[in-house]
Amino acid sequence: MTGTSDSLGWGILATGKIARTFAADLALVPGAHVAAVGSRTPEGARAFADRYGDGRTRAHGSYAALLADPGVDVVYVATPHALHLEGARAAFEAGKHVLCEKPLTLRTADAEEMVRLAGEHDRFLMEAMWMACHPVIRELRAELGSGRLGRPLQLTAELGFRVDAPLTDRMFAPELGGGALLDMGIYPLTFAHLMLGEAEELDAVASLAASGIDLDVAIAGRYPGGAVAALSASMTSWSSRQAAVATDLGRVEVGPNFHHPERAVFTPYDAGGPQPDRQVVLAGDLPVLGRGYGNEIAEVGRCVREGLRESPLVPHAQTLLVLRQLDALRAAVGIRYPGDPG
Numbered sequence: 001m002t003g004t005s006d007s008l009g010w011g012i013l014a015t016g017k018i019a020r021t022f023a024a025d026l027a028l029v030p031g032a033h034v035a036a037v038g039s040r041t042p043e044g045a046r047a048f049a050d051r052y053g054d055g056r057t058r059a060h061g062s063y064a065a066l067l068a069d070p071g072v073d074v075v076y077v078a079t080p081h082a083l084h085l086e087g088a089r090a091a092f093e094a095g096k097h098v099l100c101e102k103p104l105t106l107r108t109a110d111a112e113e114m115v116r117l118a119g120e121h122d123r124f125l126m127e128a129m130w131m132a133c134h135p136v137i138r139e140l141r142a143e144l145g146s147g148r149l150g151r152p153l154q155l156t157a158e159l160g161f162r163v164d165a166p167l168t169d170r171m172f173a174p175e176l177g178g179g180a181l182l183d184m185g186i187y188p189l190t191f192a193h194l195m196l197g198e199a200e201e202l203d204a205v206a207s208l209a210a211s212g213i214d215l216d217v218a219i220a221g222r223y224p225g226g227a228v229a230a231l232s233a234s235m236t237s238w239s240s241r242q243a244a245v246a247t248d249l250g251r252v253e254v255g256p257n258f259h260h261p262e263r264a265v266f267t268p269y270d271a272g273g274p275q276p277d278r279q280v281v282l283a284g285d286l287p288v289l290g291r292g293y294g295n296e297i298a299e300v301g302r303c304v305r306e307g308l309r310e311s312p313l314v315p316h317a318q319t320l321l322v323l324r325q326l327d328a329l330r331a332a333v334g335i336r337y338p339g340d341p342g
Contacts (some may be wrong), residue, residue: 008301009035011072013063013087015048019078023052025290029297038066067094080170081177085110092117097124099300103186106177106337108323115316124304126311127319131259133296135284140264141194149266150249153227157188157243157258160234175338179213184233187259190322196223206333214335260292
């Protein structure tokens, strides 16, 4: 590590909303500190460093200056989706490890290039799919895999909220990967993959804006073992943000926000119906660090210290598989971004 002997130095590339939430959680992770922040302006970087740094955090008025900082071990790429590859490439060339916001890129081909670059430069790379590092999600996945909760056959997951932003916001910009599918839909898709395995068939319908981005999308999936899933994402309306998995022995409710849940509760059923007195509460074996971003930060730290180049919790193959699903679903409903082939 180049930061200090006992603490991993993080560089935060971009200072938007998600970077602020990330930095607040990073402060709660032992063995990690915000070494530096890079923004498009010196003023933006300084304000972020003053708010989320520790007094030693350096503020850089350009991304290039951040990447040149010798105290930065890992770069967190928090730019809009379309700029992820550019930021990650520059970080690898500067000898830094990378945690890149999700989705890794707009399309699979670009993500494959990012993975290739990580290998070429012998650097760690992980998509910031914090849900997969969450203690409750990890325990639920293990319990379903063990068969103790029964055979999972039905899964539902929905994530949506009204985006009250001007039409100039990146969420409405096709060139930046705007739309519900990439921002929200990636969570239910990944949740279904973690709990059920690789989808055998996926289809979708969507409501598109005049700009071509998707405002609402509903996905139907068929998974191994005869399981099916109903998944949805929305920029126009308020969903429950919950998930459920029905098995042949009972039902698991995950929430109140399934992508960073407080708990998962399994209720057994028999011929008489639900048996609440026999409920099993899954809360995870590890503490949730902050909102849960802290758990992915801790996982990156563990991997870097152990010399790993990818995380077993968010392996490159899983990231690429879900991106292929997103590519196929975009094609099915007619969502196109500038630069898409064909």
